[in-house]
Amino acid sequence: MKSKCYWIIPVLIFVISCEKDKLQSDKSILIGKWNWIYTEHSLGWCASIPNVQFETITPLIDSKTYQVEFLERGKILFYENSEIIQKNRIVFEYFELLENGEYHFYIRLDDKHYQIIGGTVIGDSLRIKYPYIETDPGCENYLNFLSEND
Numbered sequence: 731m732k733s734k735c736y737w738i739i740p741v742l743i744f745v746i747s748c749e750k751d752k753l754q755s756d757k758s759i760l761i762g763k764w765n766w767i768y769t770e771h772s773l774g775w776c777a778s779i780p781n782v783q784f785e786t787i788t789p790l791i792d793s794k795t796y797q798v799e800f801l802e803r804g805k806i807l808f809y810e811n812s813e814i815i816q817k818n819r820i821v822f823e824y825f826e827l828l829e830n831g832e833y834h835f836y837i838r839l840d841d842k843h844y845q846i847i848g849g850t851v852i853g854d855s856l857r858i859k860y861p862y863i864e865t866d867p868g869c870e871n872y873l874n875f876l877s878e879n880d
């Protein structure tokens with residue numbers, strides 16, 4: 731009896747700690763690989779003398795490609811130049827279909843409250859905080875646009 735407890739406890743901890751949300755029903759819209767098309771970057775709008783700058787970053791300008799892949803079993807993969815650079819479990823904090831047909835969501839990567847990324851799906855376009863994120867919140871903004879891989 732005592733020996734059974736030694737393997738039951740680790741198994742229970744593993745099962746509980748590996749929480750993830752499968753991509754079912756409306757969430758299945760995310761399943762697949764999304765290719766980064768471009769990023770709209772604005773910066774300088776928090777300076778005392780406004781000097782707002784805008785630029786569009788593309789794979790050609792950046793000399794890199796990025797992809798995000800959502801797997802049905804509740805995982806997300808991040809790619810740079812076709813190489814997987816990060817894998818995470820997905821736990822949805824928020825997922826909603828708005829009246830205008832857009833899906834908005836926030837996911838916790840590996841169920842960590844300090845690793846939350848948000849996104850929007852509009853038709854076959856995805857906006858998500860990848861590949862670029864704000865390094866100076868309130869002073870710059872990145873809008874990353876990805877499209878579904880056919």
